[in-house]
Amino acid sequence: MRKTGLILSVLVLFASLTYAQPKIGYVDSDAIMKQLPDAQDTQKKLDAMIKEWQEELNKMEKDWKTKYEDYEKRKLILSEQKRVEIEKELVGLEDQVSKYRQDKFGVRGELFQKQEELMKPIQNRIFTAIQEIAKENEYDFIFDRSGDIIFLYAKEEYDVTNLVLEKLK
Template sequence: MRQFLKVTLVAAFLLTGANLFAQTVKLGHIDSNELLSIMPEKEQAQKQIQAKAEEYDKQIQEMKAEYQKLAQAYIAARETLTEEVRAIKEKEIQDLQNRMQTFDGFAQQELQKTQNELLRPIFDKASKAIKDVGAENGFTYILDISTGVILFHADNSTDVMPLVKAKLGLQ
């Protein structure tokens, strides 16, 4: 009987402690993708990234046109060419193909680098605003609902989007 009383008291103490802890946690949530989509800096960065992508695409298209022209000329004249000239033409075509592949890889890396350079400050600004809102309003946690990693979303969780938008001066 004494043992039962001890277990009951310990269980009551633990449940009371858990209830007290649960009452001090203030949860908030935000959709960071939505926040980023309304930030004017992101639209400007996207335009710069798109312009650079179009520039690289234009260069790749020019290389493809040159490749097609070279390949068609080779196919049309192949039967009349000597072995040595044929080998030289095939090497030219192969070299151009290699340059195209190298340039494509370079363009992809440069676009990724440009995207990181332009978007990192925007992500940092949004993150700082979310952290500031959390600290100023006493939130214990602010969850990002755009990631899909949330296991539980209570009805009493506060959407902090309006507070963060106000912090950033957005509507």
């Protein structure tokens, strides 16, 4: 009898677990970043840096181009020694332009580092808010539809983007 009751209890438990549906939510982190004042301010700072660096890069490229065009016009009348000297100068300027571009905009450049430094605290706040909402509302999963995981269909009732925005205010 006891054995039958135990088996029946286990079967009821497993049956109820198989009918439990996971609660899934999603956020649109791009929308959160666009609406969050901290993120907007940080993006403005980054945009100002980018503009300044781009202007400097444009100036360097323009200087190189001007010197190159001047060299092209005069190279036939220049001595071999002077031509070699100017060509070395042009190569040096080109290297400086390339180095500046790489230092500022490269994969591990200053822009990348500044983005990491300035956006990390904001991303941490968002992540913490998402975790709190997931626990408070008993979500099993929350996905970011702005990232690599793409939803072709998602019910709006599971969108917790506004809850995250409210939590961050």
